[in-house]
Amino acid sequence: MATFDVVVFGATSFVGQILTRYLFERHGLAGEIRWAIAGRSSAKLEALKNELGDAARDLPVLLAEANDEASLQALCAQTRVVVSTVGPYALYGSPLVKVCAESGTDYCDLTGEPQWIARMLAQHEATAQRTGARIVHCCGFDSLPSDLGTYFLQKQSQARYQAPSTRVKLRVKAMRGTFSGGTVASMMEMLREVGKDRSILKVLQNPYAFCAQQLKLRQPNPAPVSFDDDAKSWQVPFIMAAINTKVVHRSNALQGYRYGENFCYDETQLTGNGVKGRLGAIAFASGLGGFMAAAALAPTRSLLERFVVPKPGEGPSPKAQREGYYDIRFFGKTDAGQTLVAKVTGDRDPGYGSTGKMLGEAATCLAMDISKADKAGGFWTPATVMGDALIARLQQHAGLTFSVVSVS
Secondary structure, eight states: OSSSSEEEEEETHHHHHHHHHHHHHHHHTTSOEEEEEEEOOOOHHHHHHHHHHHGTOOEEEEEEETTTTHHHHHHHEEEEEEEEEESSSSHHHHOOOOOHHHOOEEEEOOOOOOOHHHHHHHHHHHHHHHOEEEEEEOOBTTTTTHHHHHHHHHHHHHHHHSSSOOOOEEEEEEOOOOHHHHHHHHHHHHHHHHHTTTTTHHHHHHHEEESSOOOOOOOOOSSSEEEEETTTTTEEEOTTTHHHHHHHHHHHHHHHHHTTOOOOEEEEEESSSSHHHHHHHHHOOOOOOHHHHHSSSSSHHHHHHHTTTOOOOOOOHHHHHHOEEEEEEEEETTTOOOOOEEEEEEEEOIIIIIHHHHHHHHHHHHHHHTTTTTSSEEEEEEHHHHHHHHHHHHHHSSOOOOEEOOOE
8 A cells, every 4th residue: 555645746936836735735734644745855855844844844854856756666665656847847847757657656747748648658658547647638628617517518508409519619708817837848849849850830820739530520720810709809829728628629539529520619718898808808818829939939038038027936926816717708608509608717827726626536536536446447537537536626626616507
């Protein structure tokens, strides 16, 4: 029997600290799970414990290096689930996924790096299926709200109409949050990889990149600025859509196309109606386009990293995290034209305050609610491996809501 249910690897990273504080507040040292923190620096881990106060004195600390397989094997031997916050994952995450797959240890993370996930799938899915390891990427803001929100809407559609909503549109109605240095570092690393290997663009542009079967159905591709008649708002493409759409389509495939083989899905961010909404959309699209163009070129990317974007380890303050929120709407339509609108909301900054809670509940759910008999080894999505159990935990403990807005 493993010593721990959950080990937080990378506990002293920006999100790792948020996650550690959340698990300590949620479980203490004698709660639902037996847990520990891990990383490469004993001094930093002990400093994190000291910040938590005297009650955390006995919180176990484990040492492991992200690029040292022997230390990672020793880590995995002590726990049922490893939750990793060590990013960019394309630079630092691969050895741990390999060791977890080989040892049968369950794993979850908060990556949003499509090119890396595609590599991990190709290299380790068969091994995980053989050993029983459940590997679950994207357990933060990308892509839990998208994946579980679509899953929730589809269950409601089946219950009301006995049919899936084969057309689903995710619309970010409202959101307050900021980027951290870690998120920017992951984005920059992805762009560096594209610069070295243009074939990666095919992964980034393919909504079925995580699916074994490449469906021929052409997916929607929202224009830089457009008007959505259902949401009655101007809109721009959602920056997280590149990863979220791939996860949602994989969930559909892993469930035997429960959403339909003709399932269409896209994501945008709303900017409001009228002239103000249109101008806001134009300004947003122009600004994002300019940033991405600069980040795609090595010389200007270097300048951005030096003088503009936050450094790794930097991010929103605790106050900014508490004041953040999000409200995401899902517009579903069946083949017969029946409609359903659902929403997912969160009560913290999406990328950090809320992500820390989502990741903590995902790791706890994987360890405590989903037995190996319930779900075999493999590369799962959050919806397909945890589904209703995770939704229940998120609503009860993590400040998220899942609800139906309207049906017709």
